[in-house]
Amino acid sequence: MIGRRKTVTVAALLAAVALVALAVGGCGSKTGSGGRPADTIVGAGASFPFPLYSKWGEEYNAQKGIKLNYQSIGSGGGISAIEAGTVDFGASDAPLEASELDAQSLVQFPMCVGGVVPVVNIEGVGSGALKLDAATLADIYAGGITKWDDPAIKALNPGLSLPASDIAAVHRSDSSGTTWIFTSYLTAAAGDVWTLGANKEIDWPTGVGGKGNEGVAASVQQVSGSIGYVEYAYAKQNGMDWVQLQNKDGKFVEPSLESFAEAAAIADWQKTPGFAVVLVDQAGAATWPITGASFILMQKENSDAARITNALDFFAWAYRTGGSTAKELDYVPIPDSVYSLVEDQLWSQIQAGGAPAWKK
Amino acid sequence: MSTLEWEARLGPEGRRGAAKAAPRRTHSRLTDPLFRWFVTACGAAVAVAMVALSAVLIASSWRAITTLGLEPLRTIPWSPTGGEYGALTSLFGTFVTTVIAMVIAVPLALAIALLLVEVVHPALGRVVGTTIEMLAAIPSIIFGMWGIFVIVPLMQQYVQPWIQATPLGRLGLFSGPPLGIGVFTAGVVLALMVLPFITAVSRDVLKMVPTVVKEAGYGMGSTTFEVMSKISARYALTGIAGAVFLGLGRALGETMAVTFLIGSDFNTLPRSLFDPGTSISSTLANTFNEATDPLHVSALVELGLILFLITMVFQLVAQLWLARARRMSGTRA
Numbered sequence: 001m002i003g004r005r006k007t008v009t010v011a012a013l014l015a016a017v018a019l020v021a022l023a024v025g026g027c028g029s030k031t032g033s034g035g036r037p038a039d040t041i042v043g044a045g046a047s048f049p050f051p052l053y054s055k056w057g058e059e060y061n062a063q064k065g066i067k068l069n070y071q072s073i074g075s076g077g078g079i080s081a082i083e084a085g086t087v088d089f090g091a092s093d094a095p096l097e098a099s100e101l102d103a104q105s106l107v108q109f110p111m112c113v114g115g116v117v118p119v120v121n122i123e124g125v126g127s128g129a130l131k132l133d134a135a136t137l138a139d140i141y142a143g144g145i146t147k148w149d150d151p152a153i154k155a156l157n158p159g160l161s162l163p164a165s166d167i168a169a170v171h172r173s174d175s176s177g178t179t180w181i182f183t184s185y186l187t188a189a190a191g192d193v194w195t196l197g198a199n200k201e202i203d204w205p206t207g208v209g210g211k212g213n214e215g216v217a218a219s220v221q222q223v224s225g226s227i228g229y230v231e232y233a234y235a236k237q238n239g240m241d242w243v244q245l246q247n248k249d250g251k252f253v254e255p256s257l258e259s260f261a262e263a264a265a266i267a268d269w270q271k272t273p274g275f276a277v278v279l280v281d282q283a284g285a286a287t288w289p290i291t292g293a294s295f296i297l298m299q300k301e302n303s304d305a306a307r308i309t310n311a312l313d314f315f316a317w318a319y320r321t322g323g324s325t326a327k328e329l330d331y332v333p334i335p336d337s338v339y340s341l342v343e344d345q346l347w348s349q350i351q352a353g354g355a356p357a358w359k360k
Numbered sequence: 361m362s363t364l365e366w367e368a369r370l371g372p373e374g375r376r377g378a379a380k381a382a383p384r385r386t387h388s389r390l391t392d393p394l395f396r397w398f399v400t401a402c403g404a405a406v407a408v409a410m411v412a413l414s415a416v417l418i419a420s421s422w423r424a425i426t427t428l429g430l431e432p433l434r435t436i437p438w439s440p441t442g443g444e445y446g447a448l449t450s451l452f453g454t455f456v457t458t459v460i461a462m463v464i465a466v467p468l469a470l471a472i473a474l475l476l477v478e479v480v481h482p483a484l485g486r487v488v489g490t491t492i493e494m495l496a497a498i499p500s501i502i503f504g505m506w507g508i509f510v511i512v513p514l515m516q517q518y519v520q521p522w523i524q525a526t527p528l529g530r531l532g533l534f535s536g537p538p539l540g541i542g543v544f545t546a547g548v549v550l551a552l553m554v555l556p557f558i559t560a561v562s563r564d565v566l567k568m569v570p571t572v573v574k575e576a577g578y579g580m581g582s583t584t585f586e587v588m589s590k591i592s593a594r595y596a597l598t599g600i601a602g603a604v605f606l607g608l609g610r611a612l613g614e615t616m617a618v619t620f621l622i623g624s625d626f627n628t629l630p631r632s633l634f635d636p637g638t639s640i641s642s643t644l645a646n647t648f649n650e651a652t653d654p655l656h657v658s659a660l661v662e663l664g665l666i667l668f669l670i671t672m673v674f675q676l677v678a679q680l681w682l683a684r685a686r687r688m689s690g691t692r693a
Contacts, residue, residue, distance in 0.1 A: 076650035166537035173624030175650030200650065203439045208541050208636045209624025211646055218620075222512045223540050 038304075041311045044071040045078020045091030046177050047212070048231055049112055049294040052331050053091070056318050059325065064317075066310055075177040075200065082106065082297045088311045090297040093177020094200060098274035105300045107349055108274055109342040110293040111318070113332040115232040115260040116181050117290070119240040121220050122148055123163055126241060128254050131156045133246040134189035134281075134289070140227060141169050141186070142193065143206035148225065156246075163225070170219045170228035173209025175201040181292035182229045185280040189248070189289060229290075232260070233330040247289045248281050259288035260332045269338050275346070293334075298350060305352035312347060312358045414668070421662035423655060432659065438626040438643060440651070445659040447666065452629055453543060453637035454667070457618060458611040460547025460633070461554055466604055468551070469558035474588050476559075477566040489563060496556035504620030507549040508541075512621065515548075516540030520634055535632045539623070544633040546622040550614055554607035561606060565599025565685060566592055599685035605678030613671050615641035640667040 043053070050072035057068030073081070075092040082090030083104050091111070101108055118137060120130055136152050139145045145152060148162045172179045179200055186194040196202050208223070210216035213234045220228040220240065227243075232255050235242050244252040253259050263282040269275060279291040296315065302308045319342075323333035334342075347358040424432075428445055435446030472492060476485040520538035523529055534544075569592045577587040593600070623636020624646055630637040638646075640663050651657045 074650045076652045080652055166539075168537070168539045168541075173619075173626075173646045175647060199441055201441055201647070203437065203442060203627050204625070205627075207625075208539055209626075209638075209646070211619055211624065215620070218508050219512075219541060222508055223516055224513075225537075226539075 038306050038310075039065065040067040040069050041089075041307070041314055042069045042087045043078075043089040043091060043296075043311075044073050044081045044087045045297075046075045046093045046294055047072040048093050048114060048177055049091060049331070051233070052112055052326055052329050055325055055329060056314075056322050059322075060314055060317060064313075066314065068314065074175065075180075076175055079297065082299065085299060088298070088307055091294060092297060093292060093294050094180040095276035095278070095293070095295050096274065096297065097276055101274045106297050107300060107346045108276065108295050108297050109315075109346050110269075110275060110277070110334050110338065111296045111315070112326055112334065113260055113264040113279065113291060113293045114330070115255050115288050115291050116178055116185075116229050117232050117235045117242045117255045118227060118229050118245070119217070119220050119235050119242050120227045121224055121241065122165075123224060124161060128242060128244055129157075129160060130241075130243040131246070131252050132243050134186060135191065135193045137245070138186045138190035138194035140167055141171065141204070141207065142196070143169075144193070146206075165225040168219075168223050168226040169204075169207035170210055170216050170223070170226050171202070171204050171207055172213075172216060173211050176212075177292070177294070178213065178229065178231060181280060182290060184278055184292075185290045188278075188281040236330055245289050247285075247287050248283050249285045249287075251285050253286060253288055255288050257327060257330065257332050259286055260291045261335075263287040263289075263291035264293070264332055264338075265335055270341055275342070300349050300351060302350070302352040302357065305355065305357060308350065308352040308357040312350070316343070417661060417665045417668060421658050421665050424658035424662040427655060428659065428662075432662065436627075436629055438638075440647070440653065440656045440659075443655075445656075447640075447663055449626055449629055450638055450640040450643045450663060451666070453546075453622060453639040454612055454641070454670075456543050456630070456633070456637070457547040457550055457622065457639055458608060460544060461550035461611045462604065462608060464548060464551035465555045465558055465607060469555050469562055469603070469607075470593070470600065472555075472559050473562035473566055474592065476563050478584060478588050478592060489560075492556050492559050494556075495552065496560075500553065500614060501616040501620075503549055503553055504617035507545065507617060507621045511545060511549060512540035514540075515545050520544070533633050536634050538634055539636065541621060541623040541636060542634050543622060543630050543637045546618045546639075547633075549617050549621055550611050553614060553617060554611045557610055558603045558607040561603035561682070562596070562600050565596040565603070568599070568686075569595045596685075598681060598688060602678050602682035602685055605674055605681060609671050609674040609678060612674065613641055613667060615645050618642050619645045640664070 041057075050070065053068065053070045057070060061067050070091075071087075075094055078087075078090035078092050079096070081087045083106075096104075096106070096108055100106075118132065122130070130153075132153070133156060136145065136156060139152065146167055147164055148167055149164045153162060177200060179202060180198060183194075183196065183202055184198040187198040196205075208219060208226075210219040210228070213230045216228040217230050217234050217238050217240065220226045220230075221238070230240070234240070235255070242255055244254055246252050262284050263279045266282045266284050266287060267277045267279050269277055275295070277293060279293055281289050282291070298308070298311070319334060319339040326333045343358070343360065348356060350357045424445065432445050432447035433451075434448070435444060436448045437444050437446050438449055439446075472488075476489050480488065516538050517540075520534070520540070523534050524538065528534060573595065574587050574591055577591045582590070618639050619642035622638055622642055624638050624642060625636040626638050626643060626647075644660055644664055648657075648660050651660055
């Protein structure tokens with residue numbers, strides 16, 4: 001009897017090993033670059049639009065039976081993935097330059113617009129009470145202004161009583177499209193005060209790093225006397241205290257979907273090569289100055305026609321009918337005029353299996 | 361099937377066994393080597409994985425090793441955008457957080473271990489011991505979240521201003537604005553995370569101290585404190601040192617909790633313990649998934665390799681030391 005039990009145990013163990021091997025082998029063949037399942041669109045990249053893309057994916061799957069598998073691995077990862085051809089589309093918050101797009105034979109189009117919002121945690125200062133301009137904000141992050149009662153801040157806020165506490169400037173510790181948008185704004189609007197350039201990662205001279213929007217939000221909420229910058233959705237959903245910023249027209253504005261949409265509407269999409277539009281520091285009385293678009297990247301030459309057509313069908317659906325979902329989740333949809341430009345000028349360049357992949 | 365038939369099948373080899381036992385024994389004749397083969401394969405797989413891991417780490421960091429040479433060990437700023445890959449900030453943060461953690465955790469762990477073994481009733485000791493061991497089961501990300509939501513505000517509002525007000529504040533170690541987030545807070549939370557490992561091993565080695573020796577101490581008129589400090593602690597010293605190395609190895613590599621709390625400043629060495637800094641593992645956690653430049657990726661892997669070597673050395677020392685402790689108490693007991 002003992003012998004038999006042992007046999008059974010060993011047989012079961014061997015069967016288990018065989019099953020695991022089969023499962024691993026099976027997965028391998030499913031995710032291989034050539035053999036992704038036809039009813040799933042695979043994308044990867046920026047974390048900022050992830051909530052929107054996954055919600056759109058759910059709705060699209062319910063309507064059309066096509067799944068979206070979007071991996072929020074960060075803009076840098078999304079760019080590498082589409083260059084390597086391991087996904088159907090990549091996503092990035094920082095647009096690639098037209099020359100980079102040409103070199104990699106990629107097309108780039110905007111999918112949604114959002115805003116980056118400076119948030120503060122200062123005792124006695126409520127949401128929207130503090131007013132800052134680009135130069136002051138830049139000087140805080142450059143380490144020039146270290147106390148909340150600094151004369152430069154006082155000058156912008158004559159009626160506000162500001163504590164003499166230290167400023168903890170919280171920034172993103174990971175490489176991030178949000179940092180790119182934020183520093184693009186400082187570069188464009190703060191003049192000589194900001195010398196560190198616009199990039200996804202910055203050699204911050206001062207302050208504290210937080211990982212991800214959630215890391216920055218948590219640090220700002222827990223550390224009194226802190227200032228940080230997060231995506232609008234994070235600030236709004238976490239009930240954080242944001243600041244008013246002075247825009248290019250000299251007006252102080254509060255962040256809102258309307259003030260982001262204003263910036264998106266004023267930008268000149270048609271004349272910008274590769275659609276690499278930067279929406280920061282736009283003119284207009286009501287524009288929020290730290291607005292940015294999130295972009296989709298696709299290859300011009302593809303082998304699998306069905307998959308690419310699926311992806312384009314999905315994006316067309318999102319442009320036409322996804323606007324209300326976008327607003328619910330605090331994103332600004334792309335204006336219709338921009339969508340027609342995308343369809344005419346960009347999607348016509350995408351080939352799959354030697355034929356145009358997109359038919360209107 | 362008759363015995364004869366079995367004999368015919370098995371040949372002369374099988375006949376010896378068949379003569380002694382029922383035919384079923386043939387199963388175990390097959391299963392024994394099979395089982396041996398299976399467990400050997402499992403054991404070998406671990407060794408192969410270890411070697412392969414080291415090989416991959418070295419291969420992937422080769423570009424950085426050959427391009428940058430010893431430069432990372434001499435330069436401070438870690439600035440991929442500027443092409444600078446200094447490992448000193450990360451190394452410094454790793455060591456300082458570990459030292460803070462050990463300074464807090466070792467005395468605490470020893471006190472708890474002595475309490476469990478020498479002072480409280482064994483039943484209560486088991487309950488308290490299990491509770492402390494359960495600390496080890498808490499995922500490190502939970503420690504990180506608890507750290508940022510509970511410990512950081514406490515540190516900023518009470519602990520750090522209090523330390524600055526005491527004579528300790530004049531040392532310069534604790535200067536700068538109290539941010540709550542930084543090297544010090546990371547070290548404190550790290551201390552709680554390594555506490556269960558040091559406590560558990562120390563308790564076990566303290567238990568191995570022979571009762572006769574302790575009773576002899578009491579017989580000489582020693583107090584409990586004297587027996588603990590002069591007999592138990594000295595007897596178990598080697599084992600306790602091993603426990604400390606074990607905790608050290610864990611503290612060096614801890615990632616998530618430290619990443620949440622250390623403040624991630626990659627460019628400057630902290631001027632005080634309250635300043636933000638970075639550790640090797642949190643630099644990796646923060647920047648690895650967005651690194652695209654091959655040299656950047658390679659330099660990050662090299663950081664990982666350095667951490668791997670450091671923790672391996674500490675683990676080896678810990679294992680050797682513990683083995684020695686067990687051997688010594690084994691012969692004496």
